[in-house]
Amino acid sequence: MTSAATSDPGVPPIASQKIAAAAQAIDPYNVSGGTDEHGNAVAIDYDRLVQEFGTQLLTPEHLARFEKVTGKPAHRLMRRGVFFSHRDFDKILDAYERDGTFMLYTGRGPSSGSMHLGHTVPFLFTKELQELFDVPLVIMMTDDEKYLHTRNKNEGRQKPGNTVEDFIAFAHENIKDIIALGFDPKKTFIYTDYEYLGGHFYRNVSEFESMVTLSQSFGAMGFKMEYNIGLPAYGAKQCVAAFPSSYPELFGLPDSRYPTWDPAAKMRHKSLSKIMTLIPCAIDQEPYFRILRDRCERMTDPHPKTALILSKFLTALQGAGGKMSASDANSAIFMSDTPNQIKKKINSHAFSGGRETAEEQRELGGNPDVDVAFTYLSYFLESDGELETLATRYRSGDLLTGEMKAKCIAELQSFVADFQKRRESVTDEVMRSFMQPRKLEFKGNPNPTKPAAPAVKEEGAANGEAKEGGKDGRGTKGERKAAKLAEKKAEKEAEKLASRQKAEA
Numbered sequence: 001m002t003s004a005a006t007s008d009p010g011v012p013p014i015a016s017q018k019i020a021a022a023a024q025a026i027d028p029y030n031v032s033g034g035t036d037e038h039g040n041a042v043a044i045d046y047d048r049l050v051q052e053f054g055t056q057l058l059t060p061e062h063l064a065r066f067e068k069v070t071g072k073p074a075h076r077l078m079r080r081g082v083f084f085s086h087r088d089f090d091k092i093l094d095a096y097e098r099d100g101t102f103m104l105y106t107g108r109g110p111s112s113g114s115m116h117l118g119h120t121v122p123f124l125f126t127k128e129l130q131e132l133f134d135v136p137l138v139i140m141m142t143d144d145e146k147y148l149h150t151r152n153k154n155e156g157r158q159k160p161g162n163t164v165e166d167f168i169a170f171a172h173e174n175i176k177d178i179i180a181l182g183f184d185p186k187k188t189f190i191y192t193d194y195e196y197l198g199g200h201f202y203r204n205v206s207e208f209e210s211m212v213t214l215s216q217s218f219g220a221m222g223f224k225m226e227y228n229i230g231l232p233a234y235g236a237k238q239c240v241a242a243f244p245s246s247y248p249e250l251f252g253l254p255d256s257r258y259p260t261w262d263p264a265a266k267m268r269h270k271s272l273s274k275i276m277t278l279i280p281c282a283i284d285q286e287p288y289f290r291i292l293r294d295r296c297e298r299m300t301d302p303h304p305k306t307a308l309i310l311s312k313f314l315t316a317l318q319g320a321g322g323k324m325s326a327s328d329a330n331s332a333i334f335m336s337d338t339p340n341q342i343k344k345k346i347n348s349h350a351f352s353g354g355r356e357t358a359e360e361q362r363e364l365g366g367n368p369d370v371d372v373a374f375t376y377l378s379y380f381l382e383s384d385g386e387l388e389t390l391a392t393r394y395r396s397g398d399l400l401t402g403e404m405k406a407k408c409i410a411e412l413q414s415f416v417a418d419f420q421k422r423r424e425s426v427t428d429e430v431m432r433s434f435m436q437p438r439k440l441e442f443k444g445n446p447n448p449t450k451p452a453a454p455a456v457k458e459e460g461a462a463n464g465e466a467k468e469g470g471k472d473g474r475g476t477k478g479e480r481k482a483a484k485l486a487e488k489k490a491e492k493e494a495e496k497l498a499s500r501q502k503a504e505a
Contacts, residue, residue, distance in 0.1 A: 024048065027222045029149065031284050031313060041319070043370075046084065046283075046312060053286050055085040055310060062089055069093050070132045077125050077311070080378050080387075085283060087293065088307040095276040095304075096133060100448030102276045103244045104130055105306075107140035108178065110170035111150070115177045116332035117412070118314030120419075121379060123181050125311070126280045130187060136250055136440045137188045139178060140241045141171040144193040148230040156228065168194050175431050177335055180423040183434075186441040189250055190434045193237060199255040200248055200268050204240035204299070211295045212236060220287040239292040242279060242306045243299075245272040249437040273301035283310040315375050319351030333376075335420070339413045346373060346409050353394070354401030365397040366404075373401075373408035380411055 024034040024042070026049055033044040050057060058081075063074040077083050095102050106126050108119060130137050147167045151158055171192040178190065197205070217223060217232040240246050245268050248255045253269045254262035279289060289308055296303040316331040330349050333342055353371030355361040368374040368391040381387050390407070393399035 025222075026284050027220075027287055028284055029222060044313065049283060050085050053283070053290070055087055055283075055286065055308070058084055058086055058089065058309070062086070065090065065093055069097060072132055075125055075128050076382055076384070077121070077379065079384065081312070082121070082379065083125060083280070083309050083311045085310040086308055087289075087310075088305060089278075089309055091304075092276060092278045092307040096135075096445050096448075098448060098450045099274075099276075100446075100451050101135050101442065101444030102133070102278055102307075104133075104135055104137040105140070105242050105277050105279050106137075106281055107142055107238070107241070108174055109142045109146045109149075110167060110174040111146050113170055113173040114334045114336040115174055116334045117376070117416075118332060119174075119177075120181060120335065121314050122280050122282060122311055123178055127181060127183055129278070129280065130184065133445075134443045135187070136442050137183070138241065138247060138250070139175075139188065139190040140238070141175060141190065141192040142234075142238065143167040143171040145231070145234045145238070146170070148228060148234060152228050152231060164194065168192060172428075172431060175434065176423060176426040177419075179426045179430060179434055180419055182422070185434055188434060189247065189437065189440060192435075195435070196437075197237065199257040200265065201240065201246040203268060204243055204246050205236050207299060208236040208240050208295060209233065211298060212291060216291065220291055235288055235291065238288050239295075242277045242289070242292060243273070243303055244275040244277065245269060245301060245303070247437070248272060250440045251275075252439040255437070268301060270301045273299070273303045276304045276307065278307045278309065280309050281311070282313055284313070286310060314379065315372055317345060317349040317351065317372055319370065319372055333412060333416070335416060335423075337416060339417065342412050342416060343409050346405050346412070350376075350405060350408070352401045352405075354404075358400055361400050362397040365395045366399075366401065368394045368404075371401075371404060373405045376408050377404075377411060380415055 021037045022032070022035040024045055025032045026044070031044075033042045036042055058078065063078055066074050066078070073079075075083070092102055104126060106122060108115070108123075126137065129135075143164075144167075147162070147164050150162050150167075154162070171194075175190050175192075212235065214232060217235055221232070221235065223232055244251065248265065248269050251269075251272055253272070254260075254265040256262065256265035281289075286308065289306060293305045296305045317333075318331060330345065333345060337345070350372040351370065353367035353369065353374070355364055355366060371394070374390065374394065377390065378387055390399065390404070394404060
């Protein structure tokens with residue numbers, strides 16, 4: 001029985017020489033739980049991360065409210081604490097009950113031609129949210145950010161296979177992977193940054209960029225002075241992708257784009273700025289949206305603060321301290337892997353919470369909490385009872401490591417095989433149908449307490465009069481006054497920040 005554990009399950013071998021411990025580092029470009037004084041990887045401390053980021057934990061009360069609003073059980077990833085933290089999740093439920101809808105937004109950085117198992121977790125969760133709430137979904141493929149990040153890692157050099165066109169190709173393959181997970185084409189819009197950015201989206205980008213300083217971007221993302229200028233600039237794109245006003249065509253309103261240049265799209269549509277957005281994502285992306293939330297209400301058309309529901313990372317095969325990585329083939333199960341590759345990776349690389357021998361395992365039991373095979377089963381087994389039985393048997397010694405791995409292998413082989421069968425039918429034509437800007441079809445809450453006014457092109461708009469919230473599309477007098485007050489407040493805050501920075505210099 002292969003095991004990376006010592007007689008104390010879950011504890012890696014101790015190095016003989018002490019070294020300096022490394023601290024936990026979590027941001028959009030780094031995910032590590034750190035190392036101890038012996039150089040051993042340390043599990044990510046999510047409680048500490050919640051404190052550092054200032055997010056809130058999902059509680060049983062949140063899950064009960066979710067079930068009351070949807071009439072369905074909470075998703076297994078919520079019940080088991082994979083999605084464990086949030087910002088304003090309760091307000092999204094309020095918005096759904098009150099207004100009848102909200103927008104879902106998530107994304108993917110395409111760093112290779114195939115997604116791995118860890119990438120599917122937030123998408124599967126998002127898919128179920130879309131089905132439960134019957135709301136529109138946008139999926140952003142950040143091919144530009146991945147190009148910039150990869151070139152930065154290569155010290156400014158562009159290596160073969162890492163051109164702009166390569167990352168667009170990666171994005172297309174990943175879009176096909178995402179579609180194969182079963183998203184509804186009537187409710188889902190997927191795009192790549194290189195191919196879509198423009199129109200009202202880019203207007204939001206430009207305005208948002210004007211509100212973020214370099215020092216704020218560097219502080220939140222961990223950037224350094226030697227990084228290329230593209231990475232700090234990119235953040236505004238990922239932020240405003242959360243604004244429904246960046247996608248007017250999805251809501252039946254015109255955008256200002258070639259070749260039509262619709263005069264009714266002269267102004268951004270204020271009605272769309274009233275729609276709230278929920279972002280399901282891994283917690284390493286939270287710094288982007290912390291910057292976003294601080295500026296939502298400072299836009300020309302103020303937006304409600306975006307809500308987040310945040311997940312833990314799908315553990316790497318090697319166990320604690322990191323996440324699956326597309327750049328390390330032995331850290332992940334890829335959605336293109338064969339059944340034999342899955343079997344070999346689990347048997348050879350999956351960290352075990354078991355004992356050194358079968359005899360010790362039967363006598364002392366194992367630790368499912370650090371066992372990678374059990375962890376993966378917790379993501380995909382629907383039955384809480386079946387999962388608890390596996391954990392109990394493993395702790396008692398009744399279930400051996402090889403048996404736990406065999407159960408995991410069978411489950412993953414089935415999941416990946418079903419995915420690959422669906423993936424074969426996703427043609428270029430199917431992919432482009434998801435990427436076509438068009439009005440999405442969604443119903444939302446059939447009985448909202450205060451239904452929102454429908455977003456429609458009003459009579460007279462053909463003459464350039466976007467009659468949303470005012471004759472000229474700029475909002476009512478009171479709304480313009482509030483926006484000016486918010487702008488003045490923001491200017492004062494910026495002046496105070498500049499004074500503090502000058503004093504500290």
